Amino acid sequence: MKIKTKGFMIKKKGNFDTIHCNIYYKYYKTMKFSITTSFFNTGKYIDGVYNSITEQTYSNWEWIITDDWSSDDTKNKLIELSKKDKRVIYKEQDHKKEMFFNPQLFGDGDFIFQLDSDDLLIPKTLEIYLYFFTLLKDVTFIISCANQFEYPDKRSLFDIADINKIKNLADNNIIPFARCWRNKEILFEESKLFHNDYIQVTKLEENGKFLYIPRTLYKWNYRPGSISHSTYDIKELKSEQKRIDDNVKIRRNYKELNTQHGIFKGIDVNYYNTMQISNLNYEKECKYISIIKKDNYSSLEEKLKLLYYDHKVSINEYKDIDYHFTYIKNQDDYDFFIDFFKNKYENGEFTIKLHYKNDENIMEDLRGLDFGYSTFYQTVNDSNDTFIIINR
Numbered sequence: 001m002k003i004k005t006k007g008f009m010i011k012k013k014g015n016f017d018t019i020h021c022n023i024y025y026k027y028y029k030t031m032k033f034s035i036t037t038s039f040f041n042t043g044k045y046i047d048g049v050y051n052s053i054t055e056q057t058y059s060n061w062e063w064i065i066t067d068d069w070s071s072d073d074t075k076n077k078l079i080e081l082s083k084k085d086k087r088v089i090y091k092e093q094d095h096k097k098e099m100f101f102n103p104q105l106f107g108d109g110d111f112i113f114q115l116d117s118d119d120l121l122i123p124k125t126l127e128i129y130l131y132f133f134t135l136l137k138d139v140t141f142i143i144s145c146a147n148q149f150e151y152p153d154k155r156s157l158f159d160i161a162d163i164n165k166i167k168n169l170a171d172n173n174i175i176p177f178a179r180c181w182r183n184k185e186i187l188f189e190e191s192k193l194f195h196n197d198y199i200q201v202t203k204l205e206e207n208g209k210f211l212y213i214p215r216t217l218y219k220w221n222y223r224p225g226s227i228s229h230s231t232y233d234i235k236e237l238k239s240e241q242k243r244i245d246d247n248v249k250i251r252r253n254y255k256e257l258n259t260q261h262g263i264f265k266g267i268d269v270n271y272y273n274t275m276q277i278s279n280l281n282y283e284k285e286c287k288y289i290s291i292i293k294k295d296n297y298s299s300l301e302e303k304l305k306l307l308y309y310d311h312k313v314s315i316n317e318y319k320d321i322d323y324h325f326t327y328i329k330n331q332d333d334y335d336f337f338i339d340f341f342k343n344k345y346e347n348g349e350f351t352i353k354l355h356y357k358n359d360e361n362i363m364e365d366l367r368g369l370d371f372g373y374s375t376f377y378q379t380v381n382d383s384n385d386t387f388i389i390i391n392r
Contacts, residue, residue, distance in 0.1 A: 031134075033061040033126050034107025034183065035115050038100045040067075042117040043074035045221075046081060049120060050088070052219075057284055058126040063088045064106045066099045101190040101199070104183055113180040114200075120149075120219040121178075123284050124310070129180050131309065132211055139261050140208030141181035141201065143174075144217040145276050157277045157387065158222075162269040163214055168259040169201045170248050176201045178218035189247070193232060193240050202248045205259040214264055214272040215307055216281040267303045270327040274353040275308070277387045280323045286310060290317040292326035294336040318344040327353045338365070350390040 035053060039046070053063055065088060067075035082090040091106050093099055104112045111133065115121065129142055148158040161174040169176060176197045181204050188199050201210065264272075271291060280287060289311050291304065296315050305313045318324075324345065328334050334356065341350075366388070 031060065031111065031130060032109035033058075033111045033113050033129075033180070034064055034103075034109030035061055035113045036064045036099055036103035036107055037115050037117050038066050038068045038097070038103075039070065039074050039078060039117040041070045041072050041074055043070070043072055043077045045118040046074075046077050049115065049117065050081065050085075052120040052122075053115075054085075055123050056121065056126045057124050058130055061087065061126060062107065062109060064091055064099070064103070065089070066091050066093050066106070068093070068100065069096050097190065097196075101196050102188050104181075104186065107183070110183055111180055112183050113178070115178075116221075118221040120221070122217055122219065122282055125178065125217045128213070128215070128217060128310070129178075132213065133182070136209075136211060136261055136263070138209050139211045141179060141204045142211045142213060143176040143180075143201070144178045144213040145215055146175075146177040146218040146220040147216050147277070147281075148220050148222050150221065155219075155277070157216075157273065158220060160269065160273050160276075160385075161212070161214075163212055163260070163264050164266070164269065166212065166260050168205055168257045169198075169210065170205075170245075170252075171256070174212070177220060189244075191240060191244065193237065195240065195244055199244060203251075205257065206251065209259050209261040211261045211263070213307070214267070214269075214276065216276045264303060264307060266299060267307070268300065268327070270329070270353055270355065271300065271304065271325065272307065273385070274325045274327055274351050274387070275304075278323060278325070278351045278389070279349055280308075280311070283311075286312060287322040288312045288317075288320060289314065289323045289325070290321040291315045292324055292337060292340050294333055316340075318346065321346075322348045324348060324350040325352075326350075327355070329355050345392070347392050350392070352388040352390070354386045354388065 037049060050063070053061065065078050065082065067078055079090050082088045091099070099106050103114050111129070113126070113129070125144075132142060133139060145160075146158050147155045149155050158175075158177075161172065166172045166174065179197060179200060181200075184207070186203065186207070188196070188203055191199060204210065271293075275281075275289075280289065289304075289308060291300065291313070293300070293315055301313060301315050314321075318340070326333075326337050326340075328337055337352070
């Protein structure tokens with residue numbers, strides 16, 4: 001039996017638990033997201049951000065926008081857009097960066113989603129967030145992985161934090177992309193600089209657990225001229241960061257908190273990293289996924305079924321598969337992959353993560369096989385991992 005709704009399909013059997021499906025269906029279209037965006041001289045990105053919101057598979061949202069005292073025509077463009085679409089609401093601020101630090105003061109939705117003025121959502125972001133908020137009542141806010149991109153769209157994996165090592169966000173070097181939280185009476189401190197993400201998540205995780213979804217649900221534009229590239233005095237930056245850190249420690253009475261919801265702990269980081277770079281993350285419909293792995297561990301399969309609840313996940317299957325994934329760390333892994341690839345791989349996208357000292361030899365071997373690989377990506381941090389995407 002299947003329940004079909006606009007934008008997605010809920011399966012009563014398979015990857016879903018029946019009770020959770022019923023809960024999800026009950027809340028479908030009743031829970032509203034207030035997406036907030038503060039624009040400062042970023043008028044040329046308005047259409048892109050707007051399109052990424054209107055293309056969402058979940059439709060119960062409002063987009064609250066404001067101009068942050070731009071020196072160009074950004075404000076006029078925002079007001080014009082709000083006149084054309086009643087779901088887009090322009091609001092004035094009492095002072096600069098008011099919405100930037102406290103977006104919950106401007107939206108009345110069940111969830112507040114802060115979206116930067118030059119970033120993008122992927123089509124199922126809101127739908128997936130709603131599912132996990134509904135599933136996990138003790139989760140106060142959710143963050144996720146992101147693909148870094150430039151114009152034209154050149155995608156790479158940015159955040160590869162290992163969820164098995166995270167306890168709380170104050171003690172871990174993880175950027176809280178796609179911040180979304182349950183709307184509640186809370187007021188965030190306004191910093192002199194641009195630390196709103198850190199200020200928000202450290203305050204929120206004192207009121208409940210957070211969920212880090214190790215899945216690409218956001219597109220981050222790390223562009224020259226953005227606030228992340230702003231030229232601040234290094235001493236001032238460090239001084240402000242120390243002040244904020246000290247405030248967090250005082251609020252927590254210098255206690256170590258364990259605030260991460262651990263439903264995804266136990267997944268090898270190399271497998272969900274491999275999936276994060278794939279075109280799978282941009283699919284709206286249910287797809288068939290196969291993890292190509294020498295050792296068939298059922299626990300990995302069950303965790304990935306939860307992470308990609310909206311797709312059909314299996315291990316070492318090859319018939320009628322849309323997306324294949326594998327991780328190569330040694331010669332045994334490579335031999336297993338080559339045997340699979342030569343004898344069973346038929347079509348679809350095949351994403352490989354290489355972390356192997358003989359990776360140049362692997363690349364040479366792959367060139368000799370009868371296929372063409374589209375692109376391979378390097379992670380943005382200092383890792384030597386290489387991602388290869390094959391299409392056939």
